[in-house]
Amino acid sequence: MPDATGPRPVRCRMCGRPLTGTASRRTGLGPACDAKLHPPAPEIRTRRRDAEQDPLPGI
Numbered sequence: 001m002p003d004a005t006g007p008r009p010v011r012c013r014m015c016g017r018p019l020t021g022t023a024s025r026r027t028g029l030g031p032a033c034d035a036k037l038h039p040p041a042p043e044i045r046t047r048r049r050d051a052e053q054d055p056l057p058g059i
Helices: 022-027 031-037
Strands: none
Touching: 022 031
16 A cells, blocks of 8 residues: 555666566566566568579479
8 A cells, every 4th residue: 555655666676776667567677677688589581591492393
C-alpha cells in the first residue's frame, strides 16, 4: 500500500537507476540493461547467403 510519498521506488538490478515503466518495474531491468542481457536476434535474411549453382537440366 503506497504511503503519502507515493509508490515504493524500484531500481534496476544491473545499474541501480530508478525504473518508471511498468514492464521495467516488473522485470527489474531498465530498457538499456535488458537490451544488453537479451540482444535481439539477427534478421534471418541477413544470415542467408546465395550460392552459385549450375542451372537445372531441362530448363
